[in-house]
Amino acid sequence: MKIPLLLGVLLGMTGLGSTAGSTVLPVMAADLGVTVGVAAWSITVYALLMAVGSAVYGRLLDVVGIRTPFVVAMVLYASGAALAVVSPNFQVLIVARILHSAGAAALPILSPALLSSLYDAKDRNRMLGQFLGAATVLGALGPVVGGLVGGTLGWRAVMALPLVGVTAFPFLWRALVARGSGAHLDLPGAVVVSTTAAGAVLLLQSPATGMIVAAVGAVLLVLGVPCVVVHSRRRPQGFLPRAVITNRVIVRSAVGAAPILAAWFALLIAVPIVLVGRGWPPSRVGLALIPAVAIGLTMPRISGHLLVSVGPGKSLAWAVAGSTIALVLGSVGSLPQLSDTLAAALLVAAVSCVIVAMSLGQPALTAVVASIAGDDIRGVALGTANLLFALGGGLGAAIVGGLTEVLGAPFALGLIALLSIMGLVSVVRVRRLQPEPESLEAATVPPCPAADEGPRRTSSPSTT
Incomplete structure (x- = not known):
């Protein structure tokens, strides 16, 4: 199998495990004797560590190269997933999720860097497309797979799903050769x-x-x-470089886009809570989300077309607007006064909207930041923007997990919708400060600095 597809399976199973886990959250909470709000920590720690961990792995890549961080990440990834399967209580489950998330955080950074080190500019975009396409398809299947697997085999089987991705690692070993540049880790x-x-x-x-x-x-x-x-x-060149965090366009774009990921995690937690609270089993929840997943499977190609045809800045604004609509639909659909049919229709529509927003927003943010940042800070600018963007996911999960049981899902989702409106204003103001780039060539992932030391491959490498 080609290396881009192997990396896509590894990252995709990580996303699938996260989205599938949110579907069985109420069942898991009941089994472990905690409230759903407490159980939401299993999602919150994932989002938080994915945010901060990605930035840490990006610095480790510069310091020691790709092999050592990748191996450490895979050990944490697999051991955390395995421990989650056999967790006797919620405390052990949280430790397991921390370990797994600390390993999973490496994949969004190290995988593109590895592909950039293996392929020249002619083939790099195509390989990155294969990688992201495979990851997106698998990640979009999470709600359905989680509902079906959780409904038939239980939530522990859902926790085991990421272990399927670990089987790709042995086939990647020989490709992990890029060396570090000796940069300092702050x-x-x-x-x-x-x-x-x-x-x-x-x-x-x-x-x-x-x-x-x-x-x-x-x-x-x-x-x-x-x-x-x-x-x-x-430390102006440290973990948060001054040249990046003082750039108003980069910071406003990333902060303005953060509600997209906040909406993603918030709805992944809230929708199962609401539907299970109406007496739906997890399997029925998963089946109800099939239309949303079907839309997600079509988005990689549509997103690429929009980025080229309307530009990354406008695409990012559309994505934030989509997340706002999704949150409003989710807030209304969570009202207990609605019938089951109407509530389910609104919640499925909300998940569909947020899948579209996620599929368009993340690559649009990357394109915006990459087109603004100079060659000397582009890599660290992308890492910092990803950190700010991903922190939105942790905050979204925290708001829903903390407020749903106290004030209700409609209030929690409505609060995030207000934040999303503020993010939309920020992104629109950024578009006035920064014109659309003439092309998206700068939006591709920059090569790993150390990767230029060795020869690049010009054809698709295979592990066989």
Whole structure:
């Protein structure tokens, strides 16, 4: 099998495991004796670690090359998934999810870097397309697979799904050859940013977890924000480079796009909660989401066409608008006064809209940032934008997990919809500051700096 497809399977099974896990969240909570709000931490820690971990792996790639981080990531990925399957209680499950998420965070960064090191410019875009296409298709199947597998074999079988992707790793071993450039890893910066982000998530999810969690989150957030500011000034080339975080267009684009991922995780948690609360089994939830998944399977080609025809800036604005519509539909569809048929129709429409927004928004953000950043900071600009974008997922999961049981899903989703409207305003203002790029050539993933030391392949490498 070709290396791009193997990497796509590995990343796709990660996304599938996350989206499938949200479908069985109410069942898992009942089995482990916790509330659904507490059980949502299994999704929140995934989103948070995917955000911060991706940036850390990006720096490790520069320091030591690709093989060591990839191996460490795969050990964490597999051990965490395996531990989740046999977790005797929720505390062990959270440890397992932390381990798995810490490993999964490497894939969005290391996989494109590996492909960039193996192929020259002529073939690179095609290989990246194969990789992202395979990952997108598998990830879109998550809600249906989660509902069907969870409904027949239980939630533990859903936790085991990412282990299928691990079977691709042995076939990738020989390709992991790119060496590091000797750059320095700003570990204190990574710790400060991670701690601050964790504080925000803890505070948002505290209504479902108690005052102690709220106090810890508030302390981390209050202490963390000034520490991030001071550290960024002292280390202008550190974990959050000053050249990037002072660029208004890059920061506003990433922050404005963050509600897309917030809507994604929020609806993945809220929709099963609402439908299971109406007496639906997980299998029926999965089957109801088939139309949304079908739309998701068509989006890679449509997204590529829109990025070329209307430009990345306008595409990003459309994606944020789509996430806002999805959240409004989800908020209305969660109202208990509605009939089962109408509620299900609105919730399926909400998931369909957010799948479209995700499929268009993430590549559009990459294209916008890559076209703005110069060659000297493009790699780190993409990493920082991905960090800010992915933090939205953690906050979305935290808001729904923390507020749904206290104030209801309509309120939680409505609150995120307001944030999404603010994000849309930010993205529209960015379009006024920055004209559309003339082409999308800059939007491709930049080559791994160390990869230029060796020869590139000009044909599709095979593992056989």
